[in-house]
Amino acid sequence: MNDSIPIQTRPRRRAERTGCAVEVxxxxxxxxxxxxxxxxxxxxxxxFNALCRMVPNATARMVTLQLRExxxxxxxxxxxxxxxxxxxxxxxxxxxxxxxxxxxxxRNWGAGFAGIEQxxxxxx
Amino acid sequence: MNDSIPIQTRPRRRAERTGCAVEVxxxxxxxxxxxxxxxxxxxxxxxFNALCRMVPNATARMVTLQLRExxxxxxxxxxxxxxxxxxxxxxxxxxxxxxxxxxxxxRNWGAGFAGIEQxxxxxx
DNA sequence: CCGTATCCATAAGGATACTG
DNA sequence: CAGTATCCTTATGGATACGG
Numbered sequence: 001m002n003d004s005i006p007i008q009t010r011p012r013r014r015a016e017r018t019g020c021a022v023e024v025x026x027x028x029x030x031x032x033x034x035x036x037x038x039x040x041x042x043x044x045x046x047x048f049n050a051l052c053r054m055v056p057n058a059t060a061r062m063v064t065l066q067l068r069e070x071x072x073x074x075x076x077x078x079x080x081x082x083x084x085x086x087x088x089x090x091x092x093x094x095x096x097x098x099x100x101x102x103x104x105x106x107r108n109w110g111a112g113f114a115g116i117e118q119x120x121x122x123x124x
Numbered sequence: 125m126n127d128s129i130p131i132q133t134r135p136r137r138r139a140e141r142t143g144c145a146v147e148v149x150x151x152x153x154x155x156x157x158x159x160x161x162x163x164x165x166x167x168x169x170x171x172f173n174a175l176c177r178m179v180p181n182a183t184a185r186m187v188t189l190q191l192r193e194x195x196x197x198x199x200x201x202x203x204x205x206x207x208x209x210x211x212x213x214x215x216x217x218x219x220x221x222x223x224x225x226x227x228x229x230x231r232n233w234g235a236g237f238a239g240i241e242q243x244x245x246x247x248x
Numbered sequence: 249c250c251g252t253a254t255c256c257a258t259a260a261g262g263a264t265a266c267t268g
Numbered sequence: 269c270a271g272t273a274t275c276c277t278t279a280t281g282g283a284t285a286c287g288g
Contacts, residue, residue, distance in 0.1 A: 025237070109226045110152075210288085
């Protein structure tokens, strides 16, 4: 509700962050379910329920909240088809697609850290 | 000036994460002050107080907690010199140094997203 | 100098029920 | 189908004071 313009949503608390560029990136992709959502969207458009099925541990509420933030940050588009039954699709914007190398380097490091077999292939 | 930036990365409650590799990476570097700390350590060892001065918005308590987690995850070493007055230095491990490309790609994306001038040059 | 200990406000986020 | 609305718990992390 309190959109101050520049970067992100709401201050978590009072202390000022440093505002460094890495924190900016984290503020966009660092949400609890955002990396997984983004990875799946790298493969193309997805409907809301399809997305939910791909993040089975997140509630619909959580998926919605994360999607809204991603949308606000300009990395995904929300496309509403005025049909019955309703259909809504999510897709990456160009900015969102530009996250691919970042996500991949994070995935690679994480895989090395944890051992590839322990990680979820769905997240690909 | 910039507002604080919410960064959530670690499991807050009980729900299972996906366990995907990106989340693993986020669980290591995603802490509130960790990226800044890691960036400064890329330039070499630092004493506790020096580190605190470089993250002026974080309390000593927060810096300590973040350092302990980084240590537990094996990305930094804590070196205690048994002197009076006490001296403690922190340095990256090899694993920590292997984060450099990840941090850099995140920094680059964040800089592009926010505009370089808005970001903190201290954070490199 | 390098931290801990304690207290406490708050916001993240889970569960569940409901709706256009 | 694609979400909201509501309630409620608990982890996060800020402030402050103290200690080896």
